[in-house]
Amino acid sequence: MSAAGTHSDGPAPLPFDPYASREKTRLTTVYSTPWTYDPAQVDGAAERPGANLNLGRLAKHYSRSDQQLPRVLRRESLDCASLAFRRWSDGEPASAQLWHFLLPSGQVIVALTLDVSGTLTETIPLLEDLHYASVECAGLPLEQIAADRIGCVPNGDGQVPGFLPERHQLVFSSVDSPEHVPGEDTVQRVIYRTDLPYRAQHSSICYPMELNRRPTTVGALGPYVSLICGHQDYIENCVLLSAVQAVGSAARLREIREVAYAYVHRFRHRSAGGQSSAHDRRTALEDITDGLSQLELELSYSVEVGSDIGTLVPALRVESFHQELFGAMGLTERAATIGQMLQRLGNATAAELTSVESMERRAADRRRVRTVVSVTFVTTITGTLSLLFGFFGVNARQVDQHRSMFDNSYTPIYALITAILLCAVAIFGAMRLQERWEERRDRGRTRTWEGTHRLLAREVGAVILDPANAPAARRIPGSRPARTDRRTPPMPR
Structure with a gap:
């Protein structure tokens, strides 16, 4: 059987698509961008991938699951004569295509496809230029052209945000016969974008089994370059x-991590200065909890679910490449790590909310006590007045109707009533002072990050050092100065 997909002893075609046969080497660089669409408006903004890409017998599967897979936002041919590169100078590309893809999360991904002449190793300088986006078209940087095509406007700094760090390059080449299959040394030179020898035992290149099953097929993956x-x-x-x-998932994963670290910073400084009230702390913790729920959902549907394509597209080679690519880029392990970080931050936030709820319950108990004291105080005053007026209303010889109620003879009864009132006021004031002291004590508890060190010092005897009190280095009497020469001293004779 030849590479064209026909029997060696006859012209009868096999019942599957022929292998790609092109004279040029195709280079496709995929760039992540900070440009996004509202996920609610994604449906009408892009087309199904089968409308712009030949997906063969797998087109129906991609069309059925287009809500979960990348779609084509726009496609444009660039003028090859107007392209300029920093390192590569071997002529000009035969064709150039600029792609804008749209992910279900609303992320915009840009891809540049070039068809160039030359061997695989001769394209290494061009791969280097494409990786760092050192490409200009008609004097304009590639990033600016890609942003202008989708109407991206400058931000507050007056600049158009460019590509993000996440990117991956694909190198496609045809193979006519097993003799033309690129060797292992050529593969590593292309994937590492350097024309240097290497040691095979120190390599991170992956070879998916399904992509290397035929004698004339090669599939080699690296974290940044793949050769097909x-x-x-x-x-x-x-x-x-x-x-x-994969590039969109990597960019989203980094953004989730950055936001998670921002939440960690807010959590550590949630009560800086010890003046935050329970309400303010609860509000801050509720904001963090709400953000964590959205981050976990985004991590699940934009990163973790994206690593599985076998459920949507039943093709061994596609599934093999997809899984190996996510593994080569480290997305699976990083997603698990960030997922644990979000989970632990959520647990810490829940524990802090429990502490705030305890403080609020204590405050509610104090309010109930204060209410009871107020009611008791009013009752005391009312009872005291009732006692006073009841005294003057009794029919006794101590009450003389010919004397005024302000007569000095009634001083003892007034003194008793005044003492009762003063005792009530003193009791109320003392309880109010105790309540304020307890509130200041709760607010004054150190709940910032340095509280962890004090906790360790209290529980396990760790020592907290003060850099300002660090003594200067001094020489111990009788000791030798430190040797700067690490050579072995001479043996004694």
Whole structure:
């Protein structure tokens, strides 16, 4: 059987698509961007991938699951004569295509496809230029052109935000016969974008089994570059969509981590100065909890779910490449790590909310006590007045109707009533002072990050040092100065 997909002894075609046959080497670089669409408006903004890419017999699967897979936002051909590169100077590309993809999360991913002449190793300088986006078209940087095509406006600094760090490159090449299959040394030179030898035992290149099953097919993956040789055109397009999904997931994962660290910073400084009230702390913790729920949902549907394509597209080669690519880029392990970080931050927030609820319950108890004291105080005053007026209303010889109620003879009864009132006021004031002291004590508890060190010092005897009191280095009497020469001293004779 030859690489074209026909029997060696006859012209009868096999019942599957022929292998890609092109004279040029195709380079596709996928860039992540900070540009996003509202997920609620994604449906009408992009087309199904099958409308712009040849997906062969897998087109129906991609169309059925287009809500979960990348879609084509726009496609444009660039003028090859107007392209300029920093390192590569071997002529000009035969064709250039600028792609804008749209992920279900609303992320916009840009891809630049170039068809160039030359061997695989001769494209290494061009791969380097494409990786760092050192490309200009008609004197304009590639980032500016890609932003202008979708109407991206400058931000508050007056600059248009460019590409993000996450990117991946795909190198597609045809193979006519097993003799033309690139060797292991050529593969590593392309994937590492350097024309230098290497040691095979120290390499992170992955070789998916399904992509290397045929004698004339090669699939080699690295964290930043993948080499695909001798496969059908629709497999190459599926590989492109998988790379778009992986780059978008990597960018979203980094953004989730940055936001999570921002929440950690807010959590550590939630009561800086000890003056935050329970209400303010509860509000801050509720904001963090709400943000964590959204981050966990985004982590699940934009990163973790994106690593599984076998459920949507039943193709061994596509699934093999997709899983190996996510593994080579480290997305699976990083997603698990960030998921644990979000979970632990959520647990810490829940524990802090429990502490705030305890403070609020104590405050509610104090309010109830204060209410009871107030009611008791009013009752005391009312009872005292009732006692006073009841005294003057009794029919006794101590009450003389010919004397005024302000007569000095009634001083003892007034003194008794005044003492009762003063005792009530003193009791109320003392309880109010105790309540304020307890509130200041609760607010004064150190709940910032340095509280962890004090906790360790209290529980396990750790010592907290003060850098200002660090003594200067001094020489111990009788000791030798430190040796700066690490050579072995001479043996004694």
